[in-house]
Structure formats: structure tokens, C-alpha cells
Amino acid sequence: MHGIRTGRASGRRVRSAALTGLTALTLVLTTAVTGQAAEQPPSPATTTSATKAAGTSSETSTLAVGSGEDCTATAPGSKERRAGAVESCVTVTPAPAKAEARTGFAATATGDVGSCDITNPGSYSYERFSYCVTGINVTYILRNANGVEIGRGTLAVSTGGDLSATATTWSEQVTVTMTSAAGDVTALDAKFRASCTAGCTATKTAPWYNSDLVVGKTLTGTVTYSSPQTTGSSASFLTSYAMYVTSPGATAVDPNASWKNARQIRCDDAVGGTSVAGCAVPSITPVVPMDTRTSGQGAAVAAYVWAQTNLDDHWGRDKLLTRATSGISDRANRTCGSFTAIDIIPDDTCAGFPFAETQEGGIDGSQCAEVIPSFSNGGWDFTALNGGSDLDPTTPCVRAHVPAGNKSFADTQLTSGFQAQRVIDADQFELKVTATSPGSCLNSPPSGSRQSGRGWIKNTTETVPHINRTDPSSPAGERASVAQACLGNPYELGSDATGGEITGWQDAQAFAALPGVPTAGLARCHLIANVFGGTGLVGDGGLTNLVPCWQVGMNTGTPSMRTHEAEVVNELDADDFGPNDSIFYEVTPVYESADSTIPIGVNMTGTLVRANGWSHPVFDDEFIPNTQGNSGSYNLGN
Structure with missing residues (x-):
């Protein structure tokens, strides 16, 4: 999707004229589609025309x-x-x-x-x-x-x-x-x-x-x-x-x-x-949703919304589509059989619209507009490939050049929509496509979170019967639970774990003192690392961000939490990390039982989300055991 530029000899960039409104679709299409539907009066039960105004939900x-x-x-x-x-x-x-x-x-x-x-x-x-x-x-x-x-x-x-x-x-x-x-x-x-x-x-x-x-x-x-x-x-x-x-x-x-x-x-x-x-209720038109946002694989869906917006038929919006469960391969071949992949699109695949899964699909591909969708500057751009046809709005179909994963992503949404709305053969349906701003966690801090730099951090807790399991006389307390951070740039430093009686600390000391346990240092592990905002002091709420751990083991060493924390920092400091890019980072302590005070390890995930919706893991989902060093032994969890 990156690397599509204006002025290519193979095609004509078309962001103006017929496409002038499309740049803003990433921000306003949801509102525009909803408003269009809302203006239509409720359709009577006897309405069967394919031109019936779609979107009536009741x-x-x-x-x-x-x-x-x-x-x-x-x-x-x-x-x-x-x-x-x-x-x-x-x-x-x-x-x-x-x-x-x-x-x-x-x-x-x-x-x-x-x-x-x-x-x-x-x-x-x-x-x-x-x-x-x-x-x-x-x-x-x-x-x-x-x-x-x-x-x-x-x-x-x-x-x-x-x-x-x-x-x-x-x-x-x-x-x-x-x-x-x-x-x-x-x-x-x-x-x-x-x-x-x-x-x-x-x-x-x-x-x-x-x-x-x-x-x-x-x-x-x-x-x-x-x-x-x-x-x-x-x-x-x-x-x-x-x-x-x-x-x-x-x-x-x-x-x-x-x-x-x-x-x-x-x-x-x-x-x-x-x-x-x-x-x-079959007389109520089913609404099949699609969007470009999820997983950042929205090129095919963006092409569909382009067709709905710019081609006169407005299939799925002003004219209902009709599901057809047989002949799909034949219709797909009529539209995409003559499709020629181009090398600037990785694993280039034909995304045809109207879909081959509908009676309206199967239009001769030579009649279709042929476009390359690409995301830039907060909107979807389209490069037209078929000879400067001025993108005649009477064109009956579109063939989009998209990576295979993008086409599969759209196909999955279509199948899921059929299932969720019970769309069977010959059923007409509305296609409600939203090309929303991909956004990120930066735009949606959850309740209970606190601001940290450009992003936010949220710590949660769970109640345990005793703050130290080895001491039945100790009072009930809270153990650290799921910790989440939405990290942007700039990010800020947190605080060290310099004291405080965290839940399970006496339990950890008792385990470390057992005969046969090698001498090694205990630590108070940050769930959200202090290098990007995690706290650790009594006065800043840090006790909910700490769990007992081995200093060399779960906290530091290879592999350890430190390994992946460093990967996150490297991404945040990278030259190509933009002001609207973000990393969603989550650490979940894993406890053996409801009264455990020390986790047996932590699950860690980190996902980089670009401003244009593209995302990929900063590191593979990882379980870090609370063991000593890399021995795999002496798990501190109780």
C-alpha cells in the first residue's frame, strides 16, 4: 500500500473531479451513509424492487x-x-x-x-x-x-x-x-x-x-x-x-x-x-456491514465504497444487492478472468464489485473501472489504470488491485455478514460500508485510565482473601491484574519500585528463604515498564502496577519482560514512528487460583498501529514465566 505515487506512466491519479469527496470519506462516510438511509421513508411490506431504498432497520x-x-x-x-x-x-x-x-x-x-x-x-x-x-x-x-x-x-x-x-x-x-x-x-x-x-x-x-x-x-x-x-x-x-x-x-x-x-x-x-x-423477519432488509478499519487491511473494502459513491448504480446503497449462492466461480471469472496483476501490489488480487456472490455480479471485466486503492494523508487515494476513461459514472463495475490478504479480509466480512443477518439465496440486502478513520487507542482512552505522555495507562486489580497467602491473619487486599498502555510519541518516564508492601511480597520472601532455593534477588516487577510511563510508588498508585518476581528471570535476562520492553522503546524511538501512530501494549499476570498472590508468569502483547490503520505485532504474543534466570525452575508463583 505504501509506494503508490502520483505521475506513474501506467495510470492516472484521480483524487480530484469524480473523487474529490473521497479523501474525506475516512472521516464522514459513516455519517453520510446513515443520513442517506434515514431520509428514506419506511418501506411497505409489499416493496420488492431492487431499487428499494436500503437502510430501513425497522x-x-x-x-x-x-x-x-x-x-x-x-x-x-x-x-x-x-x-x-x-x-x-x-x-x-x-x-x-x-x-x-x-x-x-x-x-x-x-x-x-x-x-x-x-x-x-x-x-x-x-x-x-x-x-x-x-x-x-x-x-x-x-x-x-x-x-x-x-x-x-x-x-x-x-x-x-x-x-x-x-x-x-x-x-x-x-x-x-x-x-x-x-x-x-x-x-x-x-x-x-x-x-x-x-x-x-x-x-x-x-x-x-x-x-x-x-x-x-x-x-x-x-x-x-x-x-x-x-x-x-x-x-x-x-x-x-x-x-x-x-x-x-x-x-x-x-x-x-x-x-x-x-x-x-x-x-x-x-x-x-x-x-x-x-x-x-425476511421482509426487513438485512444490512451487511463492512469497514476498512479492522486489521488495517481495508483496500478492497475502500474500493467497494468508492464504487458505491462514484458509480451511478450505487449497488448496495441505493439499489439492493441480491445474494446468489450458485455460479459464483463463473461470475468471478467473467469479471476477473482477464485481470492482469501488477508488480507494485504485493500478491496482487482482483477485488470485483458488485460481488460475484450476488446476482448483480459477473459483469464483463472489460467494462469495469480498474483502480488501485492506497491510503495516504488521512484518506484513500485511487489510481485509475484503464486508459483515462474519465471514470464514467455509468461504468457498471470496478476491479481493484489489492493484496490477497485485503481481498480475503473483505470476503470474511461478507460471509460473516450473511451469517449474522441470515441472508440466504435470492435475499436482497443492503451493503453498509464504512471507510472510517483507522484511528487508534490514542483516540479512545478507557474509563479508569490516566494520561501518560501522548497516550494513556490503565491498571486493574482483583480482590484476594489475604495480601499474603502464607499469613492467614493478613487482611484481604488487591492483587495486580490486567495492565494496558496506549503508547504514543512523546512518551514519558514513570517511577521506580522503591518500596511499599505489595501484595504477596512476604510470600515471595518466604519462598526465597526455603532450603534448596538458590540465592537470588527478588524484585517488584512493573507490569507497564517505568521506561514508558509505568509507576511504582505508593504515592502515584504504583502498587497496582507491581508483582513479586525474580530480578533475573521474569524481570531481566533473556527472554524476560525487559526483552520486549526494549522492543517497544525501539519502535517508539524509530524515525518512522509518526505523531498519530501508537502501540497498544498489554501485560496480564497469570495466577494459579483465586487466592494466589504471586503470578506464575505474565502474558505480554504489543501491537503497532499506524495512523492509516495498518498494524503488526511489535513482538509475538509471549508468556514469560516467573522462574529464576532461564532455568525454568523455582517458579515464584503460588
Whole structure:
């Protein structure tokens, strides 16, 4: 990625004109994409066009009521008949709007099951993996022989369920509250039954069995469903609901209130790869994310965002992509078969877009823009290779020259996105690509950290029953735990370990005094080295940064903590270490048990992260044992 320069004879640098906005994409693309999606109105359930505005993460649909007013004659001799009622009638309607906010379903029922839109009572709200409805009013009315109402009671019903991308069973929370009563209706009995259509089984149909209600009382419980699938199979179905609402003591033979879910649920085992079976709401467009930031291998992803931004089709953003699980090799060959690698890109590989994994892929490569992405000065640059075509925005595709690892990194994100969102064959999906500033730990100091030079340091502790295990009378205390540092330039010196009774120190002295243990010096080892900011004094919080160790062994020698600390310092002092480069450094003491006061060693990691997102280990992850010298013996850990 380094070494791409302007003015090469083989191509034309294109950062202006069609690409003028792309330099800033590293900073603003996430906002821009989100804003574009937010401007689109929720799409109706019937929308199927590939040009459907992508990005809608939640939608609503009107309640599908299964019956109008359902009336039944009251039983001769019943309490209702004696009060003059000759019939009872039940209706199902949306409740009047009472709020202008979205609320978690937990506001009306126990448990979190997505979000319900209470500005549209009686409308179902959907996300890819959840559905719910609030504000279903079930009204029970008693009428006399003249058709005059002599009593009324109202029930408010809410239901909602969370689906799993990795399971084909789920539960649905049901809540019924009696909200009003008038006249001869003072109480109601409300039985509830759930069911589902072919491809699904309601494995628990009744959320409760004690079904009596008075004004202000709430019944809540769960129903459960199952839709097992075999490899490659898929089933779509509706959930349905019925209620038997009567006066107390009366018996309803048939349900007198019913409705069904307005949208289908789909369970499948058809995503492929290592994915297991799971369920989703298929009418909600899945959003497959990609970004350039992770691992600093973002060249292929940057090319995709360039295509989304600059080519008229804006595939995956304004026009949905459609997954195609067969013919991938053929489509890839049509786009990339004529691709010629160039020597300035290590392990040069063709990254084609639209993807070969979609129906929209497979465009003849001769029609594609051909570019080299490179990161410089805080943004992605692109060098055009195919003959000064002025990068016609009507160009239908792009072929990017990227290292093979970058292409693999993008492919992994695409596969993971299909699995996480349950995108199966013929599913349309939005591709949400973010070319964010790679950033580093310098930009995100965690809670509990302290500033140190250009970066920060954070020490953590764990409670132990005794500060010295060999002395049961010693008080409880804290032992040093994970220590992290984000190191930039300039960095600063810390402080020496010159005193203080650190946890386990007496234990270490007792072990060193045992017969047969060679004479050697004990030390208080810094987890974060004092050469780049680690503290060691009582007054500067250094006791949480220290553990008992052998001076020659874990602390110094070869290999030792000192070995890798020196490697970190060498990187920080290197001429090419820039002001926005950083090293993320972590040391974790390893203890044998919860009451250990001295670690048996430490795990160490160090990663250099360049300002452009490229990263590599400063040293391989290492375990340094708390042994004496390089003998491998006399481990001080307890």
C-alpha cells in the first residue's frame, strides 16, 4: 500500500473531479451513509424492487384482525341473563394514540423484545430479528333485548418476540391488562391461545391459566414456537392469536377475538458455510456491514465504497444487492478472468464489485473501472489504470488491485455478514460500508485510565482473601491484574519500585528463604515498564502496577519482560514512528487460583498501529514465566 505515487506512466491519479469527496470519506462516510438511509421513508411490506431504498432497520404493518364484532347469546340463567343481557359482543381494534415516542417492549411487558412504535397502536413493529405490537384493544360489551349497551370492559393486549440468528426456537411475551369497566361488567375472564401456520409449531400455546381480570390487573406470560430445519431447508409462516373473553363463570366454546401477525417469520438452515439454523423477519432488509478499519487491511473494502459513491448504480446503497449462492466461480471469472496483476501490489488480487456472490455480479471485466486503492494523508487515494476513461459514472463495475490478504479480509466480512443477518439465496440486502478513520487507542482512552505522555495507562486489580497467602491473619487486599498502555510519541518516564508492601511480597520472601532455593534477588516487577510511563510508588498508585518476581528471570535476562520492553522503546524511538501512530501494549499476570498472590508468569502483547490503520505485532504474543534466570525452575508463583 505504501509506494503508490502520483505521475506513474501506467495510470492516472484521480483524487480530484469524480473523487474529490473521497479523501474525506475516512472521516464522514459513516455519517453520510446513515443520513442517506434515514431520509428514506419506511418501506411497505409489499416493496420488492431492487431499487428499494436500503437502510430501513425497522418497519410497521397494520394489525390483521381475524374477525369483526363477534356476538354470542348469553346462557339462560347466567348472571348476565339475569342482569338483562341477552348477548355479549367482542371486538378487536387499535387503541387510540397516546404517545409520540418509541419505547422498549419492556415498558408494557416483562423482558426485552425489541422496540414497539406506540405512536401507531395496533400496528406491528418489526426489526430483522424481532417483532411486537402494542395497543390492541379487546372490548367486551353486554347488550339487552333492545340492543342497548348495559356493560362494557376493555382489555389492552401487547405481544412481542425476539428471534435468534442461531436458533429455530423462540418465545413470545404476552401481556393483557384490564383497563376499564362500566355498567354490569366489573370483571372479565381472558384466555389466550397462540398458534402458527405450516412450517412452525406452537410448543406452548397458553401464556397463563389463571385468567380472571379486574380493572388494573395484568396477566403476563410466554408462549413458545419451534421450526426445526434440515440443511438447505427454509420455511416461512405466520403466528396467530385467539382470545376467549367472557364474564367470570361463563364458558366460551369458540374464540371471540382473533388476529394474526402481519408479516411472516422465516426459519432456515440455508445460509451455508459454517452457519447454523436460525430465524428472521425476511421482509426487513438485512444490512451487511463492512469497514476498512479492522486489521488495517481495508483496500478492497475502500474500493467497494468508492464504487458505491462514484458509480451511478450505487449497488448496495441505493439499489439492493441480491445474494446468489450458485455460479459464483463463473461470475468471478467473467469479471476477473482477464485481470492482469501488477508488480507494485504485493500478491496482487482482483477485488470485483458488485460481488460475484450476488446476482448483480459477473459483469464483463472489460467494462469495469480498474483502480488501485492506497491510503495516504488521512484518506484513500485511487489510481485509475484503464486508459483515462474519465471514470464514467455509468461504468457498471470496478476491479481493484489489492493484496490477497485485503481481498480475503473483505470476503470474511461478507460471509460473516450473511451469517449474522441470515441472508440466504435470492435475499436482497443492503451493503453498509464504512471507510472510517483507522484511528487508534490514542483516540479512545478507557474509563479508569490516566494520561501518560501522548497516550494513556490503565491498571486493574482483583480482590484476594489475604495480601499474603502464607499469613492467614493478613487482611484481604488487591492483587495486580490486567495492565494496558496506549503508547504514543512523546512518551514519558514513570517511577521506580522503591518500596511499599505489595501484595504477596512476604510470600515471595518466604519462598526465597526455603532450603534448596538458590540465592537470588527478588524484585517488584512493573507490569507497564517505568521506561514508558509505568509507576511504582505508593504515592502515584504504583502498587497496582507491581508483582513479586525474580530480578533475573521474569524481570531481566533473556527472554524476560525487559526483552520486549526494549522492543517497544525501539519502535517508539524509530524515525518512522509518526505523531498519530501508537502501540497498544498489554501485560496480564497469570495466577494459579483465586487466592494466589504471586503470578506464575505474565502474558505480554504489543501491537503497532499506524495512523492509516495498518498494524503488526511489535513482538509475538509471549508468556514469560516467573522462574529464576532461564532455568525454568523455582517458579515464584503460588
